[in-house]
Structures are given as C-alpha cells and as structure tokens.
Amino acid sequence: MHKRTLLQGAASAALLAAAAPVFAQAQPFKIGLILPMTGQQATTGRQIEAAARLWMQQNGDTVAGRKVQLIVKDDTSLPDTTRRLAQELVVNDKVDVLAGFGITPSAMATAPIATQSKTPLVVMAAATSSITQASPFVVRTSFTLPQAAVAMADWAPKNGIKTAVTLVTDYAPGIDAEKFFRDRFLFNGGKVVESLRVPLRNPDFAPFLQKVRDLKPDALYVFVPSGAGAAVMKQFGERGMDKAGIRLIGTGDVTDDDQLNDMGDVALGVVTSHHYSAAHPSPANKKFVAEFQKANKGLRPNFMAIGGYDGMRVIYEALKKTGGKGGGEALVNAMKGQIFESPRGPVFIDAQTRDIVQNIYLRKVEKKDGQLWNVEFDVIKDVKDPGKAR
Ligand code: DHB
Numbered sequence: 001m002h003k004r005t006l007l008q009g010a011a012s013a014a015l016l017a018a019a020a021p022v023f024a025q026a027q028p029f030k031i032g033l034i035l036p037m038t039g040q041q042a043t044t045g046r047q048i049e050a051a052a053r054l055w056m057q058q059n060g061d062t063v064a065g066r067k068v069q070l071i072v073k074d075d076t077s078l079p080d081t082t083r084r085l086a087q088e089l090v091v092n093d094k095v096d097v098l099a100g101f102g103i104t105p106s107a108m109a110t111a112p113i114a115t116q117s118k119t120p121l122v123v124m125a126a127a128t129s130s131i132t133q134a135s136p137f138v139v140r141t142s143f144t145l146p147q148a149a150v151a152m153a154d155w156a157p158k159n160g161i162k163t164a165v166t167l168v169t170d171y172a173p174g175i176d177a178e179k180f181f182r183d184r185f186l187f188n189g190g191k192v193v194e195s196l197r198v199p200l201r202n203p204d205f206a207p208f209l210q211k212v213r214d215l216k217p218d219a220l221y222v223f224v225p226s227g228a229g230a231a232v233m234k235q236f237g238e239r240g241m242d243k244a245g246i247r248l249i250g251t252g253d254v255t256d257d258d259q260l261n262d263m264g265d266v267a268l269g270v271v272t273s274h275h276y277s278a279a280h281p282s283p284a285n286k287k288f289v290a291e292f293q294k295a296n297k298g299l300r301p302n303f304m305a306i307g308g309y310d311g312m313r314v315i316y317e318a319l320k321k322t323g324g325k326g327g328g329e330a331l332v333n334a335m336k337g338q339i340f341e342s343p344r345g346p347v348f349i350d351a352q353t354r355d356i357v358q359n360i361y362l363r364k365v366e367k368k369d370g371q372l373w374n375v376e377f378d379v380i381k382d383v384k385d386p387g388k389a390r
Contacts, residue, residue, distance in 0.1 A: 029066040029096050029319055029326060032089035034082055034110070035125075036102040037074035040201070043227045043258045044102040044125050045074065048308030050296045052099075055312035057295065063316050064324030071095065077102050079109035086110045090117045096326045097122060097315055100308075103200075103225065104128040104172045111135035118328035120335065122315060124307040125226075128172040129387025132355045137328060139335045139354045141314055141347075142307035143275045145176035145223065146387040148251040151273035151360040151380050153184035156219060156249060159271075163191050163217040164249075167208055167232075169224050170197035177223035177251055180386060185221075193217055203228060205235045213241055222250035226304055229254040230263055237266030252277070252374060255365055257302035260372045267372055270365045275358050276303040276344040277374040288343035310342045314349065348382070355385050 033052060035045035049072055061068045071093060075082040082101070089095045090113060098114060099122040101107040107126040111134035114121035123131055123140040132138045156164065166181060168174030174197060182192045194215055196208045203224070209232075212220050220241070224232055233255075236248055248254070252274025255267060278289050278300050288309065292301040301309075318334035319326060336351035348357040360383045363374035 027066070028069040029063065029324075030069045030071060030093055031097045031099055031315060032086070032093065032095035033070055033072045033100045034075050034085050034089070034098065034106070035072065035100040036077035037072070039076045041077040041102045041225065041227060043302075044304045045100075046299075047258060047302050047304040048100060048102075048124050050292065050299065051301065051305040051308035052312050054292055054295050055309050055316075058291065059316060063319045064322075066319065066324045066326070068316075068319075075102070075106055077106065079105040082106035083109040083113065086113045090119055095119065097331065099311055099315065100124055101126045104131060107131045107138070108134055108172075111138060114138065120315075120318075120328055120331045122311045122335075124311040125304050126173070129176050129385055130172070132353055136354075137332055139314065139332060139349060140356050141311040141349075143303070143356065143358065144385040144387055145173045145251065146180040147358070147360055147383050147385050148273050148275065149177045149180040149223075150184050150386050151362065151383070152221070152249055152251070152271075153181045153188060153190070155271070155273065155362055155378070156185065156221075157188040157190045161190065161218040161247065161249070163193050164219045164221045165194045165196060165212045165215055165217045166192055166221045167196045167198065167205075167212065168222070169200050169203065169228070171200050173225070174223050176387065181221055198224075200225070203231070205232050209235050209239050209241065212246065213239055213244060216244065217246060219247040219249045222248065222254045224254055226253055226256050226258065226302065229256045230259040233263045233267050233270075237264070242266060247271075252303060252363065255363075255374055257300050257374065258304070260365065260374065261300070263372065267365045268367060271362060272374065273360055273362050274303060274374070275360055276306045277361060277363050277376055278302065279363075279373040279375050280344060280361070281376070282343065282345065284341055285343035306342065306344050310344075310347065313340065313342075314338055345379075346382075350384065353385065353388050355388065357382055357384050359383065
C-alpha cells in the first residue's frame with residue numbers, strides 16, 4: 001500500500017514536471033512598474049503609466065502566448081520605498097521585469113535587488129549617467145544628462161553666450177548636468193562664473209535667482225527635474241531677468257511639455273537641448289501624441305511618457321525574442337542591441353552599456369496656434385552617453 005502510494009506520487013510528480021514548461025508558458029508575464037504617483041514627482045508617474053497603458057492598448061496584452069500584466073506601485077519618490085516595493089514585487093508577485101524609476105535615487109536603491117534576483121530593471125525616467133553601471137540587469141530607455149548637456153555647451157558659445165551661471169538641483173543628475181555643461185562650455189571658450197545648487201525637496205529658487213541677477217551672466221543654465229520647471233520659469237520672469245538681458249538655457253527638463261503650455265510668454269524663445277519634444281515633426285510622433293492625448297483627456301505627453309512607451313516596446317520585443325519564455329538573463333540579452341524608430345526619432349540600445357543612443361535636438365519655445373511648443377531647429381545624431389567614456 002505504502003509502496004503503491006509512493007509510486008503513484010512519483011508518477012504524478014513526473015507528469016507535473018513534464019507539464020511544467022506548458023504551465024510556465026501559460027503564466028502571465030508580470031511587469032512591476034514602480035513610479036512616483038503622488039508627491040513632488042507625481043507628473044512623472046502619471047505620464048509613464050499613461051504611456052505604458054497606451055502601448056498595451058495599441059499592441060495588445062498578449063505577447064508570444066503570454067498575457068502581459070502591469071502591476072503599478074507608488075513609491076512617492078522615496079528610494080527606501082522603491083526598494084521595499086521592488087523586493088515585494090520580486091519575492092511575492094514574482095515579476096518578470098521591474099520598470100519605471102522616476103528619480104535616480106530610486107533606481108540606485110533598487111539596482112542590487114535586480115542583480116541578486118537576476119530581474120531586468122528597465123529605467124524609464126531616471127537619467128544620471130552611472131545608473132546603468134549599478135547592475136548588469138539595468139537597461140535604460142530615458143536619456144542621460146551628459147547626453148543633453150553637451151549639446152547645449154556646444155550651441156551656446158556659437159550663439160553669443162560667453163558667460164553662464166549654472167543652477168541645478170542638488171543630486172546626481174544635477175551634478176552630471178553641471179559638470180558636463182561646464183567642462184564642454186569651458187573647452188569651447190565659455191566661462192561658468194558661478195555654480196549654484198538647489199535642494200531636491202521643496203526648492204525655493206528665489207534667493208538663487210536673485211544671486212544670478214546680480215552676477216548678470218549672458219545666460220542662466222538650468223537643470224531641474226520634471227515638474228519643477230514652471231516654478232523656475234515663473235520666478236525668472238517675476239524678477240525681470242529676461243528683460244535684464246539674461247537668457248535662460250538648459251536641458252529640456254525645464255521646458256517640460258507636461259507644463260509648458262501654462263508657463264506663459266516668459267518661456268518664449270527659451271532654447272534647450274533634449275531627446276524628446278511633443279512637437280517632433282515625424283508621422284510616428286504625430287500619431288503618438290494624438291493617441292496619447294485622446295486616451296488622457298488632452299494631456300500632452302512629455303519626455304517621461306516617451307521613456308515609458310519605448311520601455312514597454314523594449315520589454316515586448318525581448319519577450320518575443322525569447323519565444324515567450326522570458327528569464328532575467330535572456331530578457332536582458334534580448335534587450336541589448338534593439339534598434340527602432342521611436343516617436344522621438346531613431347534609437348538604439350547599446351549592447352555594451354545597455355544605455356540608449358539617440359538624437360539630441362536643439363529646440364526653441366515658440367507659440368503656434370495659441371499653444372507653446374519646444375520647436376526643434378537642429379539635431380545632433382546618434383549621441384552615446386558621454387558619461388560612459390570616463
Ligand atoms: C531625473 C529626474 C527627472 O525628473 C528628470 O527630469 C531628469 C532626471 C533623475 O532623478 O534622474
């Protein structure tokens with residue numbers, strides 16, 4: 001009797017084992033999307049979630065026989081929370097991919113979990129150069145601050161800007177922007193007369209802007225994270241700095257498409273360098289913007305949305321390439337070297353660095369049909385992250 005039960009047990013175990021691959025195949029493919037949905041970075045979360053859902057609406061929720069499931073978690077942009085949520089998603093929900101990451105500290109805090117659990121970590125927002133080096137499982141679809149900063153440091157001295165003050169948010173991406181702008185600007189014959197840093201949490205730009213007014217450089221070079229640009233622009237205008245002949249330049253984060261339309265005429269003529277503008281004139285982008293707005297009560301997609309949208313494409317393509325099997329290492333390998341036309345323009349995931357290679361555009365804020373847009377007027381093609389050479 002005992003022996004028979006054992007044999008039966010063994011037989012059913014063998015059956016189960018044989019059925020396992022089919023069973024695994026039928027499991028949903030889970031993407032744990034960790035974003036700041038509330039708090040200071042909430043617009044980043046709103047934009048990326050909307051873009052991810054649009055991607056799924058356009059491309060279906062079944063890939064290579066696997067149902068794709070999006071699990072959205074709000075980290076309120078606190079890195080300890082990001083890490084805890086990632087841990088829970090990996091251990092309890094058994095997610096196949098971690099994605100999102102609104103700010104650099106959140107991505108950095110989670111990278112060790114990606115390494116330990118061999119889970120791909122797709123960075124859709126955070127933009128400090130070094131993030132991709134924090135784990136071999138990190139793949140980035142946003143941009144890097146050095147990518148954007150260098151283009152402006154080349155443009156400015158050729159356009160009458162010889163002296164600048166830099167004003168950046170005091171954390172890793174701000175330090176990247178400050179350094180890469182300053183070094184290249186200096187190389188091109190410019191001079192940074194002062195480098196100012198404002199805190200990430202509850203920034204008050206007023207005292208810093210007063211100082212810039214007194215220093216009277218040709219330009220104020222700004223990096224602030226998505227969502228903070230409107231406050232800078234408003235106070236810049238209130239202090240009459242544009243009228244005092246100080247030009248505002250920076251990375252495109254400051255003329256964020258999420259807020260640009262509400263910034264008013266003080267934003268007109270502001271030149272920035274960035275990888276995405278909602279005004280990018282390609283058919284792919286026109287379709288993306290129209291469908292995003294349709295699905296989101298007229299909300300204009302910004303550069304965060306494009307990071308989320310392309311991040312979903314990279315995940316979908318990787319799952320397809322593994323024939324629906326997935327697996328952390330196989331997925332990351334299948335993400336490496338992907339090349340495609342994004343609404344932002346042509347992009348490429350560098351197989352060596354797992355970072356994105358893309359065009360950087362020079363853009364100027366203009367009014368068209370009563371709305372403000374970042375209108376592209378020049379392009380530097382296929383820019384690799386300059387931060388990786390160091
Ligand atoms: C980061 C966040 C932003 O909102 C942004 O515009 C650029 C960089 C970051 O934390 O890496």
